[in-house]
Amino acid sequence: MKRLLASIHDVSPRFEREVDLLLDRLAPYVGQRLAMLVVADHWGSAPLIPAFRARLRHWADAGIEMFVHGWFHRDDSAHRGVAAVKARRMTAGEGEFLGLDHAEALARMRRGKTLLEQTIGRPAAGFIAPAWLYSEGARAALSAAGFALAEDHARVWVPGGAVVARGPVVTWASRSDARALSSLAAASMLRHALQLVPTVRVAVHPGDVTRPALLRSIDRTLAAFTARGRRPAAYADLLTNPRASISA
Template identity: 75%
Template structure:
């Protein structure tokens, strides 16, 4: 079966209006078969309020998957070498887990997991680092934190045992500058064709997309381009990919 995985990133009281707009838009295409990536305290200035917690619980009760999306989404690490290049060119100071050691990554993961699970009353679906960027130590901490699923830009995997559940680039958009908007529009147009044979297609949207009509149009065209892919939950991947003997031994 071909699957379509949709997600809304940066779900936070700071972007409540934009999240509502994106949810209304995505529901036209996938109903409630989508994921939300929850930031517990965006840039250490937007904690989950009681009113927003009630909305999160309602969405979770409707069947929307809730992922932990870092803690603050703010990169407060000093970087060198390849990590410095990623921090500069792949995100605007938001690669929170790119420079963390194991202990700090694990502490933030556990805090985020506890908060999301307390708010929604159910287990977090998994963890996805801000900007899909991880240090090696942060990747290692995922299993220790007890997450069933994780994702980067190229794959979805099970941290315990290391099973890769899906491969292929996420279709997503960048809104923070006109050149990035244009490049993401071009990339989405290409990926709509290239990913047709893929068993799993991932589409991710961000609050900033709501401010650019061209990006919203591209989002709609992208969902419409995959009529043979059925809207699915990330958790479906765990049931679909068989556990190998090697994965069992590794776990």
């Protein structure tokens, strides 16, 4: 079976309207068979207030998977070398876990996991770092934090265990015209290039709703994958039949 894993990133009270719009956008293709990546306190000024926590519980009860997506989603670390390049080019100050040491990464992971699990009344599906960026200490902390799954831009894996899916995430960028155009070109290429890959991941962000061209590309991409029989799936499915995910 060829799988389609869809996710909404940066789920927070700050982006509640955008999350609702993205849910409506994805529904014709995946229904509620998708994942939400939840930020505990976006940029230190948008904590999970009770009303939003109730919505998260409702979504989880409906079958939407819930991932911990950092605590602040803001990168306050000083970087050198390769990490500095990643921090500058791959994200706009949002790679929270790119510069954290093991102890601080583990502390934030545990806090986020506890908060999310208390909110939804069930285990978190896993952890996905903001901007898919991890320090070595953060990668090492995933196992100690007790997450079932983790993801970066190239793969999904069991912390301390096997890789269960490979291939680039199809995603879009909205923070500049140049990045938006580049992401449109990448999505156009990937929706053809990934057709034979067992597991395809598509990720959308609140900023996508600000650019009609990105929304049209999201529609075309999801339609291209589902039209050829690819089925919406849960990340948890990778744990029950991982070989189907890495056979290509």
